[in-house]
Amino acid sequence: MSTPPPNPYSGAPVPPGPHPGAPAGQNPYGQPPAGANPYGQQPAPGGYPGQGGYPAPGQGHPAPGYPQQPQHPQYAAPYPHPHAQAPGCRQCGAPETANFAVRAHVGVLILMRFHTLNGPFCRQCGRSLIRTMTTKTLCQGWWSPISLVIFTPFTLLWNLFAAMKYAKLPHPTPAPGRQPLEEGPPVHARPLAYVAIIPLLWATWVAVNIFLDVSGRR
Template structure:
């Protein structure tokens, strides 16, 4: 039974009404937004194309890839292909061929230098080398100068052999290299004084070694 101390609802009872600061359930529940993390195992979301994505655009400072050189054999790189000064064919290279003429009292040193293709350079070398083997011995100093000139021309021959065959036609046909030096009459005749000089040098060396 209800006793005497049962409190009945009176004027001072304050009923709990929802106020301005009442937190309704689910008011601050995190809504899915742009920063929501999908899961613990997925840490690298795919990058979607956005307004700040940098696409490779060719600009004035873009460095083009270097093109492969179509010509080898010691040809100059970085620039236009050189043309032969004699026929205009290419490629060509700088070549220097020397010659010598001994004339008893006086002597004369010759030189042909220029940018030449392989056939023109080879023709120049064979002509100068063959003429030197015949005309270069007839003088006191020429006996020493002629072998030196022949040896120097061997260095020019190695440069000529590194020049590729012409791939660009010129304004005229290139020089005909002709036969090799020792298949020409000048080369065959020049073997006689050359062998004499070599024989004298060998005898001098053997004499100095024996004495």
């Protein structure tokens, strides 16, 4: 009866076999000694095995995502925006200002446009813009039914409050090299403002006829 071959997975010594590179009496399939690297590679000092010596987290470099390196002086603080709004009037730079918007409205049939100029403005620039925007609204803001009833009256009332607010300011002292806007003639001295008479007369005629029909006086 023949002797069975030794079990290579039992860990018992194996006689020399067909593997010339393995030492005699050592099982090439046996368990490695405790603490030995099973892959045959020695880890680089301070790094991961087989990674060419890259440092492990917490050794040599801070943890990923939290750099602790000193900032370059060039990037220590952001530079101010070259077009940052300086305090004072947007037009002439005068320090005596009021932060109140000026509005205009254009309504043509079903098309409507809203214009808003935000402050701050000085007395002279604010009054100039109010006169220009109010005249534009009186000329072009009545040609839509919704504009006639809602938006144009609201815009005119808004500009009236704005005119009262800017009228309380002292005369401006513009910044060096800058000039305030010319106020120009008042609204009632501008012919385009009287275009509003046409839609207002038509709206009055319509309102009177509706009242006569409802009351039965016709």
